[in-house]
Amino acid sequence: MFGENFRRFRTQAGLSQEAVAVRMGVDRAHVSSMERGQQNVTLLTMWLAAQALGVKPADLLNEDFEVGGDLAEPEGSPPP
Template sequence: MEGQLQRVVGRNLRRIRLDRDFSQEAFANHMGVHRTYLGSVERGERNLTLQTLEKIADFLGVDPRDLLNER
């Protein structure tokens, strides 16, 4: 079960990013991170801080809880 929330956040981030027509590279550039970092977040390999989660949610225009909820 360890890391399950990371994977949920990653899947939700990818889904919402694609719904908004952002490439991984364009989204990463806007967030000020490298594309490989964003890819590892989307694969659930990175443990985000709450501050980073809020920043991502704000840019996507969603409630941070939308990134945390299993779909």
């Protein structure tokens, strides 16, 4: 979940893995492994990732995002 959301927010922001890595103070390979789910992240790393992307840390764990899409509509919500 974290990796998918992390990649989606990064691409929506038009940022490369390298740019996010610089903002976080980590190596680009670390960003890549987080996006692929091969790296367990600490709370500090999650906070740094959120700061680098300009989102809330909870957004990176949001299960309501569709892969490659936007927020899923909550049940009972009127259409946009």
